[in-house]
Amino acid sequence: MLKNLAFSGVTNIEIIDLDTIDVSNLNRQFLFRPEHVGQSKALVAANVSLRFNPELTIQAYHDNIKNSKYSVAYFSTFSVVLNALDNVDARRHVNRMCLAANVPLIDSGTTGYLGQVTPIIKGWTACYECHPKPVQKVYPICTIRSTPDKPVHCIVWAKECFKLLFNNPKDSMLFEDENTEASAYMSFLPLKTRFAKIQEKLAYFTSFLFGVFHLDIQKRIDMDVYKTAKTLPVPLDRGLLEEVMGTVLQRVGEGYGDGHTHIHAHTLPPSPQTSQPDWEHSVWGIKENILELVYALLELPPNGGEGEEGGYVCVWICVWICVWIWCMLYGLLHAWCICSILLVRGV
């Protein structure tokens, strides 16, 4: 949009965007190059546009449009406002600000292969909120992968993980090409479930979980993805992960020792927390969740669930627990009660 404005002779522009450039943004636009990954979208777009049209006066802000400093008075300084937003909440906000400031708004967006453009002019056209919107079911990939701020984002993330690990990886939004700087989880495809020794299996899951819950989050923190976020996500602590693995090895090793390629769910001793009385009503923090996830991973049948009794249930539990861990690391949830997983078990 900015490129088109620059080429069509618009000379006085202000742009506001709180996002930073992700590798996944590079394939469908003309402004960003691989060396820009991690930088502010607004600032890079402004600089690059100046090369298209040096006459341009352009002011860029790496900021949230909902920041109160963009007041009605600020909006009323413009002849027209153009929305290129990825969420309903921000669109509603800009719609209201433009109505209050009596400035024409052009709202645009895409979903899949479809695009739409809607002019919104006070007193002439319907506004963005005149008609109720269907509940959002599709979420932008950058929100899912990097900046979840609702538990539903974490559920979608886990569903995509499920496709990645247990269905066709290329159908998952999380799938990345090998030639890009891939996320840590990509090196674990397909997920290995067959090992000669329990120690090897635990070591493998340690590096897998460390990759997903620490390295990939830390990488985005280093890229300054969360510059404008209220709270930073907390990558999973390596010490805690190793402590959990130690507990599991001690407990599972008691009955099993080495040499088992696959542990059957019905012969696996219960985890320390599920062997407690009234464990269904206990509240789990991050450590309890990791412990239970490792138990569920141990139960994974060698073929990833197909044909094996209890296989799908166990895969489902892995995905479900991943949701809560992801929610916790992103500060969306601090603890949860095991009752909700029993509903899943009961299905």
Ligand SMILES: [Zn+2]
């Ligand atoms: Zn309206």
